Amino acid sequence: MKTNIYLYIFVMAFTTWCMRVIPSLIMKKPIENRFAKSFLYYVPYVTLAIMTFPAIVQATDQPLAGAAALVAGILAAWFGANLFSVASICCITVLLLEFLL
Amino acid sequence: MELKENRSKLYIEGVKAGIPIGLGYFAVAFSLGIAARDYGFNAFQGFIASLFTYASAGQYIGFSLYAANGTLLTLIVLTAITNLRYILMGFALNQGMPAGTPLGTRMLVGTCITDEIFSVTIARPGIPTPWFTFGALLTAAPMWAAGTAVGISMGSILPARIVSALSVALFGMFIASIIPPARKDRAVAFAIAVSFACSYACEHVPGIKDFSSGTRLTILAIGISALFAVIMPRADEEDKKLEELEELGETDGEVRSEN
Structure with missing residues (x-):
């Protein structure tokens, strides 16, 4: 028998929310341990880097366009473009290249 | 603790960060919606699932489990594993909050965690604050939900070229979050x-x-x-x-x- 779809959605949403707030329930003050501090310092950058590559190359119809968007985005961000500009530059790069290729 | 007049400023700052995130979400949620339709979700069900879960990979797994008649226990275990990174991000955000930060504040910031909102919160100078994170979440999550619903109901109406170009917006935001710190x-x-x-x-x-x-x-x-x-x-x-x-x-x- 199929579980009620709304119960399913509720359980999915609630479980996800628990993952978000568990650390808030445990931590009362910043961690002092050097390893833990360093570990937490690297987590965000490592996580986002893993999510970006190679996914960006697979997201576009032409892998080359995705790769070009990655390079264009890195260059733009390196030279100080803000979040929205970098995202736009990546989109435009793909649009142009896929039009040409 | 920030002053009261600062709160609306922080909220607006969050909204501003939430707009590009939401645009990227819309494009990604659109493709999630196409999958959700195949797994038996209608536009309304997809909309509320996205509005209250706002987790890309986790939702995809949840949708596919529903289609495969997975038990609720399986759903809980797989959702927890897929979203384990939120625990890491939660610790990283709490690390930025001084001792004595009220539990409510910590939980509200935690509630707003998505990959992207986490990254803009971390990239922002100063202590993570729920005013900023809610500005971002309340702007971006409805677009995530709308994208899912539109993807379910409209399927493949958008030209493939546009979908392909929009799909890298999200990665552009990731790049913008990690490159400036890498430079320093x-x-x-x-x-x-x-x-x-x-x-x-x-x-x-x-x-x-x-x-x-x-x-x-x-x-x-x-x-x-x-x-x-x-x-x-x-x-x-x-x-x-x-x-x-x-x-x-x-x-x-x-x-x-x-x-």
Whole structure:
């Protein structure tokens, strides 16, 4: 028998929310341990880097366009473009290249 | 604690960060919607699932489990595993909050965690605040939900070229979050390079490549961060210096983006 779809959605949403707030329930003050501090310092950058590559190359119809968007985005961000500009530059790069290729 | 008049400013700052995130979400949620339709979700069900869950990979797994008649226990276990990175992000955000921060504040900030909202919150100078994170979440999550609903109901009406171009917006935002810190701290740049390489390698290693992307992400994130915590630990004084540098850098960036 199929579980009620709304119960399913509720359980999915609630479980996800628990993952978000568990650390808030445990931590009362910043961690002092050097390893833990360093570990937490690297987590965000490592996580986002893993999510970006190679996914960006697979997201576009032409892998080359995705790769070009990655390079264009890195260059733009390196030279100080803000979040929205970098995202736009990546989109435009793909649009142009896929039009040409 | 921020002053009252600062709260609306922080909220608006969050809304501003939420707009590009939401645009990227819309495009990604659109493709999630196409999958959700195949798994038996109608536009309304997809909308509320996205509005209250707002987790890309986790939702995809949830949708496919529903289609496969998975039990609620399976759903709980797989949702927890896929979203394990939120626990890491939650610890990282709480790390930025001083002792004595009320539990309510900590939980509200935690509630707003998505990959992207986490990254803009971390990139922002100062203590993580729920005013900022809610500005971002309340702007971006409805667009995520709308994208899912539109994807379910409209399927493949948008030209493939537009969908393809929009799909990199989200990655552009990731890049914008990690490159400026990499420029300031060589250890971060190195960590990013290693992450790229490992992430690429894991897509091709037999065994590992069969894991879900969420599981792979969690294993890699823990492994690489732990490795760098050992080989390039952060010294306390260096910490302070870098924070100062970061604040200077971010202020510059803000001025630039407002002009």
